[in-house]
Amino acid sequence: MPTHLRTVPGLSTNKVILENVPEGTMQDTVMLFLENCDKPRERGPQHIIKGHKDGQYMVVYSESMDLQKLTGNIEQEKLNEQYIKTKLVTSTNCIQIRGNIKSLSNDAIRLNMESFKRSKGGEVTLVQRCGDKVALIHFAECYVAERVVQTWSEKDFVINKIPTKVGFYYHCLFNDH
Incomplete structure (x- = not known):
């Protein structure tokens, strides 16, 4: 089998994983929550994609942004009485x-x-x-x-x-x- 050299994927600048989203939460509610966490610009994601685990979503923004700041804000706020966990996403091949x-x-x-x-x-x-x-x-x-x-x-x-x-x-x- 041939060996393929490739560069190490960098972190995405427009995607983040959310975990621990309460069961039954509507995507519109998640969207509003994320807009409120993006202070002061209040940008909403372009897409919200459900993952295979309960309460897991990938959020995709249309532009690059400071995801460290956004994820910090998300983890400090509650959504339906639960704190949301975040993970930065590496690019995919x-x-x-x-x-x-x-x-x-x-x-x-x-x-x-x-x-x-x-x-x-x-x-x-x-x-x-x-x-x-x-x-x-x-x-x-x-x-x-x-x-x-x-x-x-x-x-x-x-x-x-x-x-x-x-x-x-x-x-x-x-x-x-």
Whole structure:
């Protein structure tokens, strides 16, 4: 098996993990809570993504921000009588594709993802199957995963006439493998 050298992923400047969010809390309530914790600008997140653990969410902002300050503010406030825990997130080199991909070979997936012309991708280090409808693709570098998701998150990525949805995969948030 070849050895792949890659840079150490840095911390994200626009994503944070929330833990201990009380069960039954609406996402709108979480959004308002986060806006109030971002003093004085009161920016709300662009996305809130539920994790596989109870009370776990990834919060994604549309711009870079001082997450150390924000997480400090979050941990000092209560949401529905509970303190929220936060974790900073490292960038990921992994994406997931979802679709009816059972008939696609790992080589077909890898070759399409390595083709800059087709996918804006680059060197793939691993393709992992998670059943018939999900595959995880690991790139040698995080910036390649970012470029692929940025290019394909709003439209289908077609591999051998099979449409797929593309998104980031964070091992700390999901449990698909």
